[in-house]
Amino acid sequence: MNGHRIIVFLVYIVLAFNLNAQSLNSLKEKKEKTRKEIEYTNWLLNKTGQNSTASLNKLSLINEQISLRKNLISDYNSQLILLEQSIAQNELVVEMLSEDLIEIKEEYAKLIQQAFRKRGDYNQLFFLLSSDSFNQAYKRLLYTKQMTRYRQKQSDQIEAIRTVMISKTDELTRQMKEKEAVLRQQMQESSQLGVEKEKQSNYYSQLQRKQRELKKHLRYQQRIEDKLQKEIQRTIEEEAKKAKLKEKTPVELKLSSDFQKNKGNFPWPTKQGIITDKFGEHAHPVMKNIIIKNNGVNITTSKGEKARSIFDGVVSKVFAIPGGNTAVIIRHGAYISVYSNLKEVYVSQGDQIKTKQDIGLIYSDKADDEKTVLKFQIWKESVKLNPEYWIKK
Numbered sequence: 001m002n003g004h005r006i007i008v009f010l011v012y013i014v015l016a017f018n019l020n021a022q023s024l025n026s027l028k029e030k031k032e033k034t035r036k037e038i039e040y041t042n043w044l045l046n047k048t049g050q051n052s053t054a055s056l057n058k059l060s061l062i063n064e065q066i067s068l069r070k071n072l073i074s075d076y077n078s079q080l081i082l083l084e085q086s087i088a089q090n091e092l093v094v095e096m097l098s099e100d101l102i103e104i105k106e107e108y109a110k111l112i113q114q115a116f117r118k119r120g121d122y123n124q125l126f127f128l129l130s131s132d133s134f135n136q137a138y139k140r141l142l143y144t145k146q147m148t149r150y151r152q153k154q155s156d157q158i159e160a161i162r163t164v165m166i167s168k169t170d171e172l173t174r175q176m177k178e179k180e181a182v183l184r185q186q187m188q189e190s191s192q193l194g195v196e197k198e199k200q201s202n203y204y205s206q207l208q209r210k211q212r213e214l215k216k217h218l219r220y221q222q223r224i225e226d227k228l229q230k231e232i233q234r235t236i237e238e239e240a241k242k243a244k245l246k247e248k249t250p251v252e253l254k255l256s257s258d259f260q261k262n263k264g265n266f267p268w269p270t271k272q273g274i275i276t277d278k279f280g281e282h283a284h285p286v287m288k289n290i291i292i293k294n295n296g297v298n299i300t301t302s303k304g305e306k307a308r309s310i311f312d313g314v315v316s317k318v319f320a321i322p323g324g325n326t327a328v329i330i331r332h333g334a335y336i337s338v339y340s341n342l343k344e345v346y347v348s349q350g351d352q353i354k355t356k357q358d359i360g361l362i363y364s365d366k367a368d369d370e371k372t373v374l375k376f377q378i379w380k381e382s383v384k385l386n387p388e389y390w391i392k393k
Contacts, residue, residue, distance in 0.1 A: 024082050031075045034068055041065040041274050044300060047370065054206035056214070057371045059285055060276035061300060062200045069193045076186040083179045090172045093164075207286045214287060224324035228340055228375075229295060235317045235329055236336070236382050248333075256333030259311055266310040266391045267356055269339060269376045273301035276373070279386040296338065296377030297387045303364045303372050307339040308356050310391065315351045315359075325363045338377040 045061050207214065277298035284290035313332040320326050327340035330353055342360035347353065364372040378385045 024079065024086070027075055027079050027082065031072060031079070034072045034075065037274065038065060038068045038072065040272060041068065044274065044302065047302065054203040055368055055371070056207065056285065057276070057300065057368060057373070059200070059203045059207060061274065062196060062203060063285065064274050064276055066193065066196050066200060069189060069196060073186060073189050073193065076182055076189065079182055080179065080186070083175055083182065087172060087175050087179065090168050090175065094168050094172065204286065211287060215290075218284070218287075218290070218292070220323070224321060225295075227321050228324060228327060228338075231317075231319055231321070231327070232329065232336075232338055232377070232379070233382070236379065239316065239331070240381065252333045254333075255312065256335060259332045259335045262311065263390050264392070267308070268299070268391050269307055269310055269337070270299055270301045270305050270362070270374055271308070273299040273305070273374070275388065276300040279384075279388060295384050296375060299374045299376060301362065301372050301374060303370045305362050305372060305374075306358045307342060307360050307362055307374050307376075308358050309339075309353045310337055311355050313337070313353050315347050315349050315353060318345055318347065318349055326360065328359050330359070334380055336379045338375075338379070340375040340377075341373055 041061055041064055045058065045065065275297050277292075277294055279294055279297055281291050281293045284292050307328070309330055311332050313330040316329040316331045316336065318326065318328050321340070324341060326342040326345050327338060328342065328345060328347060330337050330339075339359060341363050343363040344361040345359065346361075347357075347359045353359065362372050362374045364370045376387055378387045378390055
């Protein structure tokens with residue numbers, strides 16, 4: 001292997017392993033984030049699980065926990081695949097470097113042996129003084145220097161390869177240990193998933209026996225949701241009429257533009273929480289042939305948590321819903337955000353609101369293990385939007 005090939009090969013090794021290391025680091029960060037979400041969900045479950053009675057909220061939390069656990073196990077599997085690829089690459093590199101090291105060492109040994117056998121002929125002073133002319137002496141001087149440089153180059157290549165081999169061998173040992181640790185962690189997570197699925201099955205069975213009560217509660221909740229949506233729609237229509245009578249100001253246009261640009265990067269409307277009911281239509285978690293509809297998302301959080309604005313805006317409306325507590329509508333140019341199921345409200349209609357400003361205390365239901373849920377929606381005029389596409393992942 002010549003010097004140029006060695007340099008190219010080593011550069012390729014560094015680039016390949018840097019990319020692999022970046023993928024592994026990104027995966028580890030994702031895993032850590034998922035683990036924290038699982039821990040928080042487990043904390044919420046423990047807070048609401050003071051008694052063994054099942055509830056839809058507990059079922060939603062355990063469903064989310066199982067989903068997160070599956071994601072975590074999948075991430076462990078992806079990490080194992082990356083580690084195995086990296087280990088295989090390292091083993092190949094060590095093997096190739098070993099072969100090259102043997103080859104270069106043999107070439108270097110031949111050079112030394114040749115120089116030793118001909119040390120009398122190649123004694124530098126004698127070699128130069130025995131020249132027939134100055135021109136020949138100069139050529140011999142250049143030759144001896146070239147041979148010296150070549151031998152030094154061979155020596156440097158041997159040292160460079162040996163250094164890389166030691167580094168890659170150490171890395172292999174570390175990766176093998178990491179792989180063993182990841183396998184153990186994956187097994188532990190799989191075992192915990194089994195425990196959670198058993199709890200999920202237990203909750204589901206309990207709730208199946210309460211079908212009549214669940215249907216009654218669902219009808220009650222639907223009436224509250226209908227009142228909320230009517231009030232939101234009325235607010236939108238009122239502001240649409242006002243908008244027709246006046247041109248949109250530069251401030252409003254900029255606010256709409258900035259809101260659109262921040263899609264996917266808005267802060268959550270709570271400091272912490274878990275989405276336990278998603279946007280759109282989906283099957284009821286317990287009752288068959290029942291479709292529930294959500295114009296936003298439900299975020300389950302801890303008792304005492306506050307709702308906060310996701311962006312700068314103006315409070316369009318604050319209103320109470322019988323049985324559904326209080327709601328706040330904030331306008332952000334052409335967009336609005338809705339925060340409902342609030343026990344207390346800290347803002348009034350017409351207030352200028354800043355991003356992450358607290359707007360109200362979320363209601364905690366004493367009759368349901370202190371269940372604390374913020375109902376959150378985003379609209380663009382009269383069009384419902386999925387909040388999960390707008391807030392940070």
